[in-house]
Amino acid sequence: MSNTKVDILLLGSGGREHALLVKLAESPRAGKLYVAPGNGGMDVMAKKVEGLDVESPVAVADWAREHNIGLVVIGPEAPLVAGVADAVRSAGIPCFGPNGDAAQMEGSKKFAKQVMARAGVPTAAYRSFTDQESCEAYVRQVGAPIVIKADGLAAGKGVIVAKTLEEALEGVQECFSGVFGDAGATVVVEETLEGPECSLLALTDGRTVVPLATAQDHKRALDGDKGPNTGGMGVYSPVPEHLVSAEALAAMVDIEQRVVAELASEGITYSGCLYGGFMLTAEGPKVLEFNARFGDPETQVVLPRMKADLVDVFLACDNGTLTPDMVSWDDDWAVSVVLTSAGYPGSYEKGKVITGIEKAEALEGVTVYHAGTAVADSELVTAGGRVLDVTAVAPTFEEARARAYEACALIDFEGKTYRSDIGLRAVR
Ligand code: AMP
Numbered sequence: 001m002s003n004t005k006v007d008i009l010l011l012g013s014g015g016r017e018h019a020l021l022v023k024l025a026e027s028p029r030a031g032k033l034y035v036a037p038g039n040g041g042m043d044v045m046a047k048k049v050e051g052l053d054v055e056s057p058v059a060v061a062d063w064a065r066e067h068n069i070g071l072v073v074i075g076p077e078a079p080l081v082a083g084v085a086d087a088v089r090s091a092g093i094p095c096f097g098p099n100g101d102a103a104q105m106e107g108s109k110k111f112a113k114q115v116m117a118r119a120g121v122p123t124a125a126y127r128s129f130t131d132q133e134s135c136e137a138y139v140r141q142v143g144a145p146i147v148i149k150a151d152g153l154a155a156g157k158g159v160i161v162a163k164t165l166e167e168a169l170e171g172v173q174e175c176f177s178g179v180f181g182d183a184g185a186t187v188v189v190e191e192t193l194e195g196p197e198c199s200l201l202a203l204t205d206g207r208t209v210v211p212l213a214t215a216q217d218h219k220r221a222l223d224g225d226k227g228p229n230t231g232g233m234g235v236y237s238p239v240p241e242h243l244v245s246a247e248a249l250a251a252m253v254d255i256e257q258r259v260v261a262e263l264a265s266e267g268i269t270y271s272g273c274l275y276g277g278f279m280l281t282a283e284g285p286k287v288l289e290f291n292a293r294f295g296d297p298e299t300q301v302v303l304p305r306m307k308a309d310l311v312d313v314f315l316a317c318d319n320g321t322l323t324p325d326m327v328s329w330d331d332d333w334a335v336s337v338v339l340t341s342a343g344y345p346g347s348y349e350k351g352k353v354i355t356g357i358e359k360a361e362a363l364e365g366v367t368v369y370h371a372g373t374a375v376a377d378s379e380l381v382t383a384g385g386r387v388l389d390v391t392a393v394a395p396t397f398e399e400a401r402a403r404a405y406e407a408c409a410l411i412d413f414e415g416k417t418y419r420s421d422i423g424l425r426a427v428r
C-alpha cells in the first residue's frame with residue numbers, strides 16, 4: 001500500500017458513523033476528514049459539509065470530485081440503495097460500500113431471499129405477496145406465530161413478529177396501507193425462528209470475505225427484551241462460546257462467503273461490509289436479514305476492538321486487494337449502552353442540554369459516541385431518539401459492563417433513558 005494521504009468524505013450522522021470516523025482518523029493515511037451531515041460530536045474531528053444531499057448520487061459524486069476526495073465512506077443504507085456508490089466509482093473515486101445492485105441484499109428482502117435460496121443458505125421459509133387479499137389468505141392458512149415484513153427499507157420498522165393471527169393480519173394491513181411507502185408494496189411472510197440472535201459483520205472486496213467480531217444487539221426498548229423494536233438499545237462483543245459455538249461461527253462465516261460468491265457468479269460485485277443477522281436455532285444459524293452496511297450499534301463495539309488501518313482496509317475492499325491479515329483483534333471485551341430520549345422509539349422531545357460526557361470519558365476505556373446530538377448556541381443538545389452510545393472496553397466482560405454503566409450514570413440530560421440489562425445474556 002502506498003503511504004500517500006487521502007482526503008475522506010464520510011456520509012451519515014449516527015453513532016456508527018462517529019465510531020467509523022474515530023477509527024479512520026487513527027490511520028496514518030487519513031488526510032482531511034469531511035462528514036455529511038454528521039452530528040454534534042463529529043464536528044470536532046471532521047469538517048461538516050453543509051447542505052449536501054447524501055442520497056443524491058450526482059450531488060455526492062460531484063462534491064467529492066470538486067474536493068479531491070480520495071475515499072468516500074458510506075455509513076447508512078439509504079445512499080447505498082440509491083446508488084451513491086455507483087456514481088462515486090463512476091467518477092473514478094474509491095468508495096467503501098456496495099453498489100446499488102449489491103445493496104439490494106438489504107434494499108429488498110425478496111431479492112435477499114432469492115439469493116439465499118440460490119446460494120443454499122439456511123433462512124426462514126417464506127412467501128412474498130404483492131396483493132393484500134392473497135397475503136391475508138396465506139397468513140390465515142398458516143396461522144400464528146408468523147413474521148410479516150415490508151420488502152423494502154423501512155428504517156427498522158417494517159418487521160412484525162406476530163404471536164397471534166390478529167397481530168399478523170394487522171401487520172399485513174399496515175404494510176399494504178402505505179405507512180412504509182413503497183417499501184410495503186411487496187410483503188414477505190416468514191416462518192418464526194427461535195433462539196438467541198447474533199450479528200456477524202464481514203468486510204469483503206467481492207471475493208475475499210474477512211469476518212469481523214461477533215456482536216449481540218438488544219433490539220427491544222425495555223429490560224428483559226420487552227417493548228417495541230428499536231434501532232438497537234445496546235450491544236456487546238464478542239459473543240461468548242456458550243452462545244455461539246465455534247461450529248456456529250464457522251457456519252455463519254460460510255454463509256456470508258457463499259452469498260458473496262453467489263452474487264459474484266451472477267455478475268454482482270459486493271464490496272463493503274456485509275452484515276448478517278442470524279438466529280442461532282437448534283438446527284444451526286439461520287439468516288434473519290442481511291444489511292449492506294455496518295450495524296448500528298454493533299460498529300461501536302466491533303471497531304474499538306479491531307486492529308487495522310481502516311483507510312487501507314476500505315481502499316482494499318474497493319480495489320479488490322483485501323486479505324485476512326489486514327485485520328486482527330485484541331482480546332478485550334466491549335459493551336455499549338445506548339442513552340435514548342424518553343419516548344423513543346415513539347415520539348420524543350429534542351433540544352435537551354447534555355452534560356457529563358467529559359467525566360464519563362475520563363473513565364478508563366470509555367468512549368462516548370454521539371448519535372442524535374447537535375450543537376445549538378454552543379451547547380451540546382439532544383437531536384434524536386438514540387442520543388449517545390456509551391462504550392467501554394476492558395480485559396473482562398464484567399469490567400467492561402460495569403465501566404459502561406458507571407459512565408452512563410455520569411451523563412445527564414432531561415429524559416435520559418436506557419436499558420439496565422445490556423449484556424446480561426453473556427453471563428452464564
Ligand atoms: P430484521 O430487520 O429482519 O432483522 O428483523 C428485526 C427483528 O425481528 C430481528 O432482529 C428479530 O428479532 C425479529 N425477526 C425477524 N425475522 C424473524 C423470524 N423469521 N423469526 C423470528 N424473529 C424474527
Ligand code: GLY
Pocket residue numbers: 217231232291294295296297298
Ligand atoms: N443493529 C441493527 C442494525 O444495524 O440494523
